Amino acid sequence: MRKLALNDEILLSIQQPARYIGGEVNTVNKDPKKVDIRFAMCFPDVYEIGMSHLGMQILYDMFNRREDIYCERVYSPWTDLDKIMREKKIPLFALESQDPVRDFDFFGITLQYEMSYTNILQVLDLAQIPLHAADRTESDPIVIGGGPCAYNPEPLADFFDMFYIGEGETVYFELMDRYKENKKQGRSRREFLEQAAEIEGIYVPAFYDVEYHEDGTIKSFRPNNSHAKETITKQLxxxxxxxxxxxxxxxxxxxxxxxxxxxxxxxxxxxxxxxxxxxxxxxxxxxxxxxxxxxxxxxxxxxxxxxxxxxxxxxxxxxxxxxxxxxxxxxxxxxxxxxxxxxxxxxxxxxxxxxxxxxDVKKSSLTFAPEAGSQRLRDVINKGLTEEVILQGANDAFHGGWNRVKLYFMLGLPTETKEDMEGIAELSEKVAETYYEIPKEQRNGKVNVVASSSFFVPKPFTPFQWARMCTKEEFIERAYIVKDKFRQMKNQKSLKYNYHEADLTVLEGVLARGDRKTGALIEEAYKNGAIYDSWSEYFDNRIWMKAFETCGLSVDFYTTRERSLDEVFPWDFIxxxxxxxxxxxxxxxxxxxxxxxxxxxxxxxxxxxxxxxxxxxxxxx
Known part of the structure; x- marks a missing residue:
């Protein structure tokens, strides 16, 4: 029987102890002594979120099909266990074997959303692995990151030995084989990183230098090692x-x-x-x-x-x-x-x-994503969805027995005007009116239309990567314009409007388009208590604003600044x-x-x- 990393006293004192004990249905159990490579795969958020991630399940299954690799799972300890692990100096452990992550060959961390970045430092810290790749020794695991946020890995460059750009099923086994050979030959960590840098899709940040203009934009991004490629090509x-x-x-x-x-x-x-x-x-x-x-x-x-x-x-x-x-x-x-x-x-x-x-039509609600309140703005974002199609869809749904509709929008999109903002309320009203045009005896109770707006973040590798982003105050002002327009609607009792947190969105924008300098920002925020930033009850914007001040960085440089078409972006090497x-x-x-x-x-x-x-x-x- 396995010995758990946490004793009964600890397990009884924390929320959801089942997050940490492993042994679930369909887990893979191997003898660690009979494999060549041990891979700890981490989702840097709470267990319930990480267990819902498809990509991690695919790679877990893929790695474990090979007899020479043992892949185990790791998730961020919730805040209650985090505190105990620090006090008692309990190292972060993998669920299957309950062994410390620091004893593994690889520590793979999935990068799904920017607001998990401080949790990445949390798991490295709890694993007792040096935060900075430059400080790691031959006895430390190779820390590798992959996932959507790896398409701009620069904010995290200091903390990772390498990144995998693209879909994980393609060249991971080549990487593992090179590691086995490197280990067999008794070669060093650096020699393995050089071998890895030759593989398509693998990016080793230490092998690249960034030079900046006086205005803070990037002047050049070049390899400093003969094994490193000028361009990293995604794998799919x-x-x-x-x-x-x-x-x-x-x-x-x-x-x-x-x-x-x-x-x-x-x-x-x-x-x-x-x-x-x-x-x-x-x-x-x-x-x-x-x-x-x-x-x-x-x-x-x-x-x-x-x-x-x-x-x-x-x-x-x-x-x-x-x-x-x-x-x-x-x-x-x-x-x-x-x-x-x-x-x-x-x-x-x-x-x-x-x-x-x-x-069951009585229990379900339907979701439409018009994204913008006006046809003009839907054309700007290339949504390819007309008001006629939206209202016809709502009409068909209402005749089919549905009476609850969710509408998703974005505020702060490029070229947005007041008319576009007010169009969110007006379109929601038209959807409700479509319901009331149905004869009363054919309706299924009252209609409920819930409109929600997130705030726009320009992301790398999109046509909007050149766009300016709104300030927190501009986002809130736009949300108030929409909210006020909803109050003027005839069917306002059938309508509801929600909007996202503006300060969180601004920070997401900084990290989405950030350069290597933002790594110091993430570390400073983490050291001052930032963790689980994607959870509103734990996000503290004051910590981050203080970190900007300490690091001498400007929020506006990364968000509201206009980009020229010839600017070099941190992710242009991909x-x-x-x-x-x-x-x-x-x-x-x-x-x-x-x-x-x-x-x-x-x-x-x-x-x-x-x-x-x-x-x-x-x-x-």
Whole structure:
């Protein structure tokens, strides 16, 4: 029987002790002495969030299929255990073996969102691994980061030995093989990093120097080591059916945020929304075959006992075989109490027909994402969604028995005017009016329209990476304009409006487009108590503002400053598929309010098809 890293006294004194004991259904157990490489894979947030992450489950399963690798899981200890571990000097441990992370060969950390950055320092600190890569010795694990935020790794460059740019299923095994050979030959840590730097998609920050202009912008970014490449090219799966997937997902003891089987139906997106980083860096669109998905749906539901399956993608409606897959799931699991979740659907007649088959209409609400309140601004962001389509979708939904609708918007988008802001309330009102146009005897009670707005953050590798960002005060002022307009609506009792935290968004903007200098900011904030910043109850903006002052950095430099088209960005050394020229064209199209057709209508020469395996107009004609 395993000896737990935490004794009974500690486990009984903390919230949700099941977060830390391991042993869940479908976990992998190996003898650490019989493997060549031990890999601790960390999601730097609380267990319930991390256990819902598909990418980590895929890599966990993939690594453990090899007999010579033992991959174990690590999550951020919640604040109660964090305090105890520091007081009692208990090192951070992996769930499967309960062994200290510092004893592993690799410590892999997934970078899913900017507001987890202080938690990355938390797990390094608790693991008793030096925060700075430059201070690590031969006995320390190789710290590697990957995930969406690795597309601008520079704010975290000082803390990582290397980053993996792209999809994890492609070159990880080559990296592991080189590590084994390096170890076998008795070579040093630095020699392994040089070997790793030669692999496509691997970025070793120590092998690059940054030079700045007097105004703080980047003058140059160059390799300082002959093994390092000028450009790091993202890695991606070409044939989705050849990629690793999970047959036996780990099933948590306690309820996770996404407590269901997740079936990834495709990667990438054809839509080209100009604010969306994922839609750009995951290009081109690559689909799983219908037979592949049928097979994995059956295997995962059988191996987990879950009662819900979610079809995952950026835009589920664009999956070619969606109707066939949904019909199969309905027929195959009829009477077995299995629910089917279909996120990211466009609300049209087909989608509503599908949802009426798989949902209890009395309990569900439908989600529309107009993103902007006016057609002009929807054209600016290339949303490709007209007011007519939105209202027709709402009308179809209401006639189908739905009476609750969620509408998602963004405030602070480029070129936004007061009319665009007020349009959020006006469009919400029109949706409610659509319901009341239905004869009373055909309605399903009162209508409830909830509009929510997040605040716009310009992200790397999007056409809006050149855009200025609003200040906290501007965001709040815009939210008040929308809120005031809602009060003027005739159906205001049927309407509700929420908006995101402005100061949190401003900080996210700093970290999203930050350079290496922001690493000192993250470290200063962490040392002064910043942790779990993505949780509103723990986020303390005062700590961060003090850190800006201490580090001599300006919030406005990273947020509100206008960028010229020839500025060198911290992430320009990465080839993410979409070319900078394409992004510039789309930025100018946005300013001119011009729509760009989706990839199935016309190829826009974004550069993504260089990687092969994708679906676009060019590949079909």
């Amino acid at each position: 799966v070409v044939n989705m059916d050849d990629a690793y997937y999970i047959e036996t997902p780990v099933v948590p003891f306690i309820k996770a945020t996404q407590d269901r089987v997740v079936l990834e139906i495709q990667r990438g997106c054809i839509r080209g929304c100009r604010f969306c980083q994922a839609g750009n860096v995951y290009r081109p669109l690559r689909e799983h075959s219908l037979e592949y998905l049928k097979d994995y749906a059956y295997k995962m539901l059988k191996s987990t006992g879950h009662e819900e399956i979610s079809l995952s993608s950026l835009s589920s409606s664009d999956y070619t075989y969606l109707e066939g897959l949904v019909n199969f799931l309905i027929e195959e699991f009829k009477g077995q109490g299995v629910n089917i979740s279909l996120p990211s659907l466009r609300i049209d007649a087909f989608s509503l027909d599908v949802m009426s088959k798989v949902q 080839d993410a598929g979409v070319s900078k020229e394409f992004l510039k064209r789309e930025w100018l199209n946005a300013i001119d309010e011009k729509l760009t057709p989706n990839c199935r209508q016309r190829c826009s020469a974004c550069g993504g098809m260089r990687f092969g395996g994708g679906v676009c107009y060019e590949s079909k004609n």
